[in-house]
Amino acid sequence: MSDAALLNLVLWLPVIGIGALPLVPRGRDGLVRALTLAAVTLELVLAAWLVVRFDGAVAGLQAETRLGWIRAWGVEYRIGLDGLNVLLVALTTFLGPLVVAGAFTAVQRDVKLFYGMLLFIQFAMLGTLLAQDLFLFYVFWEAMLIPMFLIIGIWGGERRIYATLKFVLYTAFGSILMLAALIYVVYTLPWSGGAPSFAFEYLYRHPPPAAAQTWLFAAFALSFAIKVPIVPLHTWLPDAHVEAPTAGSVILAGVLLKMGTYGFMKLGIPMFPAAARQLSPALMALGVISVIYGACLALVQTDIKKIIAYSSISHLGYVILGLASASLIGIQGAMIQMVSHGLVAGGLFLMIGMIYERCHTRDLAAYGGLARLLPTYSVFFMLLTLAAVGLPTTSGFTGEFMVLLGAFDAAWPQFQLGHAAPLVLSACAVLGVVLGAWYMLWFAQRFLFGAPRAPHQPLVDLGSRERAILVAIVLAVFALGLYPQPWLRKTELAARQYQAVLLGASAETSR
Amino acid sequence: MNLGLALTAMLPEHLLLLGIVALLVLEIASPDPRGAFAVALAATVAAAGAALWLHASGFAGMPFPGHYTVGPAISLAKFVLLGLAVPVLLLSRGEFREARYYELLLGSLYGACLMPASVSFLTLFLGLELLSLPVYVLVVLAFRRPESAEAALKYLVLGGTATATFLFGASLLYGATGSLSITTFASAFWLANPLALTGAALLVAALFLKAAVVPLHAWAPDAYEAASVPVTAYMATIVKAAVLLAALRIFGYAPVAPLVALLPLLSMVWGNVAAIRQSSFRRMIAYSSIAHAGYLYFAFLGGGPGRYQAVMFYLAAYGVMTLLAFVALPASGDDGVDDRLDSLKGLFHRRPAAALAIAAAMLSLAGLPPLPGFVAKFLIFRNVLEAGHAQWAVLGLVASYLGLYFYLRVIQYMFMQERTTELRAERARPLAWAAAALCVVPAIVIAVFPGWLLDRL
Numbered sequence: 030m031s032d033a034a035l036l037n038l039v040l041w042l043p044v045i046g047i048g049a050l051p052l053v054p055r056g057r058d059g060l061v062r063a064l065t066l067a068a069v070t071l072e073l074v075l076a077a078w079l080v081v082r083f084d085g086a087v088a089g090l091q092a093e094t095r096l097g098w099i100r101a102w103g104v105e106y107r108i109g110l111d112g113l114n115v116l117l118v119a120l121t122t123f124l125g126p127l128v129v130a131g132a133f134t135a136v137q138r139d140v141k142l143f144y145g146m147l148l149f150i151q152f153a154m155l156g157t158l159l160a161q162d163l164f165l166f167y168v169f170w171e172a173m174l175i176p177m178f179l180i181i182g183i184w185g186g187e188r189r190i191y192a193t194l195k196f197v198l199y200t201a202f203g204s205i206l207m208l209a210a211l212i213y214v215v216y217t218l219p220w221s222g223g224a225p226s227f228a229f230e231y232l233y234r235h236p237p238p239a240a241a242q243t244w245l246f247a248a249f250a251l252s253f254a255i256k257v258p259i260v261p262l263h264t265w266l267p268d269a270h271v272e273a274p275t276a277g278s279v280i281l282a283g284v285l286l287k288m289g290t291y292g293f294m295k296l297g298i299p300m301f302p303a304a305a306r307q308l309s310p311a312l313m314a315l316g317v318i319s320v321i322y323g324a325c326l327a328l329v330q331t332d333i334k335k336i337i338a339y340s341s342i343s344h345l346g347y348v349i350l351g352l353a354s355a356s357l358i359g360i361q362g363a364m365i366q367m368v369s370h371g372l373v374a375g376g377l378f379l380m381i382g383m384i385y386e387r388c389h390t391r392d393l394a395a396y397g398g399l400a401r402l403l404p405t406y407s408v409f410f411m412l413l414t415l416a417a418v419g420l421p422t423t424s425g426f427t428g429e430f431m432v433l434l435g436a437f438d439a440a441w442p443q444f445q446l447g448h449a450a451p452l453v454l455s456a457c458a459v460l461g462v463v464l465g466a467w468y469m470l471w472f473a474q475r476f477l478f479g480a481p482r483a484p485h486q487p488l489v490d491l492g493s494r495e496r497a498i499l500v501a502i503v504l505a506v507f508a509l510g511l512y513p514q515p516w517l518r519k520t521e522l523a524a525r526q527y528q529a530v531l532l533g534a535s536a537e538t539s540r
Numbered sequence: 541m542n543l544g545l546a547l548t549a550m551l552p553e554h555l556l557l558l559g560i561v562a563l564l565v566l567e568i569a570s571p572d573p574r575g576a577f578a579v580a581l582a583a584t585v586a587a588a589g590a591a592l593w594l595h596a597s598g599f600a601g602m603p604f605p606g607h608y609t610v611g612p613a614i615s616l617a618k619f620v621l622l623g624l625a626v627p628v629l630l631l632s633r634g635e636f637r638e639a640r641y642y643e644l645l646l647g648s649l650y651g652a653c654l655m656p657a658s659v660s661f662l663t664l665f666l667g668l669e670l671l672s673l674p675v676y677v678l679v680v681l682a683f684r685r686p687e688s689a690e691a692a693l694k695y696l697v698l699g700g701t702a703t704a705t706f707l708f709g710a711s712l713l714y715g716a717t718g719s720l721s722i723t724t725f726a727s728a729f730w731l732a733n734p735l736a737l738t739g740a741a742l743l744v745a746a747l748f749l750k751a752a753v754v755p756l757h758a759w760a761p762d763a764y765e766a767a768s769v770p771v772t773a774y775m776a777t778i779v780k781a782a783v784l785l786a787a788l789r790i791f792g793y794a795p796v797a798p799l800v801a802l803l804p805l806l807s808m809v810w811g812n813v814a815a816i817r818q819s820s821f822r823r824m825i826a827y828s829s830i831a832h833a834g835y836l837y838f839a840f841l842g843g844g845p846g847r848y849q850a851v852m853f854y855l856a857a858y859g860v861m862t863l864l865a866f867v868a869l870p871a872s873g874d875d876g877v878d879d880r881l882d883s884l885k886g887l888f889h890r891r892p893a894a895a896l897a898i899a900a901a902m903l904s905l906a907g908l909p910p911l912p913g914f915v916a917k918f919l920i921f922r923n924v925l926e927a928g929h930a931q932w933a934v935l936g937l938v939a940s941y942l943g944l945y946f947y948l949r950v951i952q953y954m955f956m957q958e959r960t961t962e963l964r965a966e967r968a969r970p971l972a973w974a975a976a977a978l979c980v981v982p983a984i985v986i987a988v989f990p991g992w993l994l995d996r997l
Contacts, residue, residue, distance in 0.1 A: 099991040168909040182956045
């Protein structure tokens with residue numbers, strides 16, 4: 030089978046799974062779980078093969094499929110792997126089986142619908158990443174809303190309906206403005222005859238006039254910024270995260286939030302380079318504000334899920350900082366940080382789900398000294414905490430360090446020219462690292478150490494299913510921390526192209 | 541007049557007429573006409589088939605010069621109207637057995653078929669009246685509460701007002717131009733004759749009233765709530781579609797001043813906002829249809845052939861999905877209970893297939909991809925932007941965003957809450973499966989291969 034056919038199979042496997050689910054007889058929940066796990070595991074294997082074969086030295090799309098879809102409008106079904114999406118495709122397919130397996134015991138109600146929705150969102154997320162056509166991208170982007178709406182709203186906590194409506198209404202507002210901008214971009218471009226084209230490749234080569242770019246970029250950026258989320262558009266996130274079931278939180282933190290940063294990287298900035306260059310300092314500032322603000326809020330939370338939720342805002346602030354820094358190291362760091370945050374926050378949410386299944390409370394005050402009660406659990410929790418803090422050898426270190434290095438790298442020449450602001454911002458971002466260590470370690474200290482205390486005793490330590498999930502995550506965290514080289518090589522060319530856009534065509538030579 | 545031409549060109553209408561005659565004979569022949577439903581269904585399916593055949597064979601002709609014309613596009617419009625009528629008929633099976641119901645329905649359909657084919661105000665008026673008069677009766681036919689009569693009367697009075705306004709507008713145009721041709725409407729704008737302009741404005745008002753555009757919408761929620769489920773479905777889809785098709789004929793390709801879009805825009809906003817407060821399913825759908833009338837008239841901002849394409853596509857997508865919602869709605873025998881939105885709570889646990897179908901319908905009406913409603917909405921706003929009305933398109937999109945909340949609330953009720961009201965045994969409506977299939981299959985085709993339909997428009 031050719032690579033292109035394999036990539037299509039990776040994308041459409043969840044849909045095949047959804048098609049098979051209604052055939053499972055009523056009451057056979059075990060079969061539903063096994064079927065879903067089989068689908069996402071097969072997907073992971075195929076995607077891993079494609080990602081390994083992905084050649085970072087080749088520019089452009091690999092494993093590309095290009096078919097006419099709505100010919101009258103020039104809309105194509107066009108998917109492919111490139112340096113920007115390859116890491117996130119790996120992350121999405123990697124988290125798939127972990128999310129599915131993680132929900133085996135937690136979800137006992139409407140099992141078929143639940144796994145159907147998990148497969149649906151997997152499909153929509155992969156489609157968003159792989160799409161190389163703006164219309165196709167938008168369809169997948171919006172399609173992510175529906176399954177998440179149901180996942181939070183049906184299997185969530187007490188205030189789930191409020192949380193899920195807030196999530197959807199926030200996100201959809203951004204999308205509607207993006208839709209307006211999208212139509213404007215495509216239909217007001219001057220055409221050299223023939224039908225308009227929605228292909229990214231075409232849109233990159235024909236940016237709209239500079240005067241229109243600012244508004245168009247703002248519309249796209251608003252949509253992406255809500256998804257990330259960037260402070261002050263973040264207020265939906267704590268509610269959605271806290272009320273979502275574990276699987277929903279893991280998908281949300283693991284992949285969905287990255288769609289926002291990926292959107293900036295893939296669409297917002299390359300499609301409107303002039304506006305992006307002009308607004309990148311503001312974006313950088315917002316990134317740093319998110320880092321600090323998220324960390325400060327995480328510091329004062331008493332709900333364990335909220336701590337991780339706010340830490341996500343802080344960690345994604347680094348990604349924005351890296352993407353706006355226009356230095357190669359910073360951009361590559363942002364890409365690594367996206368994957369690292371997906372693994373670490375995903376893992377932490379899974380672990381919070383595990384303790385919640387045992388004790389049914391998320392109140393930090395109810396816990397203490399879990400290291401004695403649940404030794405294996407505590408070891409994994411500590412490892413992930415250290416990765417979140419950014420301890421060297423973990424993926425968190427690679428990502429944050431490269432982003433900060435890149436930010437200083439870009440800020441120093443500016444400082445020599447007399448602009449102190451970027452340097453101050455970079456310094457503030459370093460402060461975020463300190464705050465990050467503070468809230469995470471303080472959290473771990475209260476949670477794991479001290480006098481043993483838990484709402485339900487005796488507690489059963491992790492089972493083999495749970496251990497297998499966590500081992501996979503921890504291995505990935507260390508792999509990315511100790512040896513990021515292969516990933517950096519796969520993304521370098523794409524990062525260079527992205528950097529060239531941000532620096533402007535005149536500064537083609539990258540540092 | 542060429543008799544052969546008139547026979548072929550009006551074949552769908554003739555088949556409907558044949559059905560009506562057969563029903564009348566049946567009613568006289570046997571006091572308990574059991575076959576009424578079958579006869580009506582056969583006539584409608586045959587008429588739809590005839591329309592499709594006329595479309596596919598590219599038949600064009602003018603059996604009544606200056607009044608009535610047929611072309612492939614018109615035949616396709618008739619096919620859409622008649623095709624939407626089939627699920628409505630299937631839905632009627634459980635509620636109505638008497639022949640007079642089906643006679644009235646077929647009569648109304650006959651009027652609907654005349655409307656897209658009219659080229660003179662005379663034919664158009666004939667079509668409009670033939671479409672509306674039976675519906676006034678159909679609303680009271682489901683007489684269950686005293687309010688039904690009140691709502692039907694309100695509908696009758698406002699419908700009469702629309703008729704009078706239409707006639708007045710047409711006569712003013714006739715006075716100004718000396719012609720009954722519908723092209724005089726478009727010429728009124730460049731003639732700048734105050735008489736003609738007043739006439740054109742009155743015509744627009746009549747068309748807005750018939751399609752329930754704010755502020756001429758007040759009859760719709762009452763009429764929808766009072767009528768039975770199939771009649772509401774008929775009013776929300778086919779009556780609305782026929783009126784819009786007539787508007788398309790009248791407006792032609794003439795560019796429209798953005799001011800005309802102001803009321804449709806208000807309609808979108810008000811329909812979407814007022815729907816939030818409804819506790820009756822049919823009232824909610826009424827406000828939804830007010831908002832959708834807004835979208836449809838909004839599409840007139842786009843010019844040229846794109847306008848026709850956008851409106852037709854939207855009517856098809858909106859029609860099948862609205863019908864799907866009605867078809868999937870379970871029945872417990874007590875219409876008052878079934879109509880309450882509260883009764884939908886926990887529906888997924890009782891009837892998963894029905895809940896999924898209604899959810900798909902709601903998401904499509906909200907315009908979310910990958911459902912057909914998205915492509916339809918995209919098409920409308922694309923045309924408006926392409927015509928250079930960027931600010932209007934943004935306003936329209938934001939107005940459409942307002943609708944998301946009440947559509948999601950229906951899904952929230954069905955999937956996320958448990959039933960609080962008394963539980964009665966619910967059944968699927970008779971023949972609901974067949975009707976649902978007739979909605980779902982076209983919906984999938986429209987959503988997955990929109991190009992296929994676009995090429996035919």
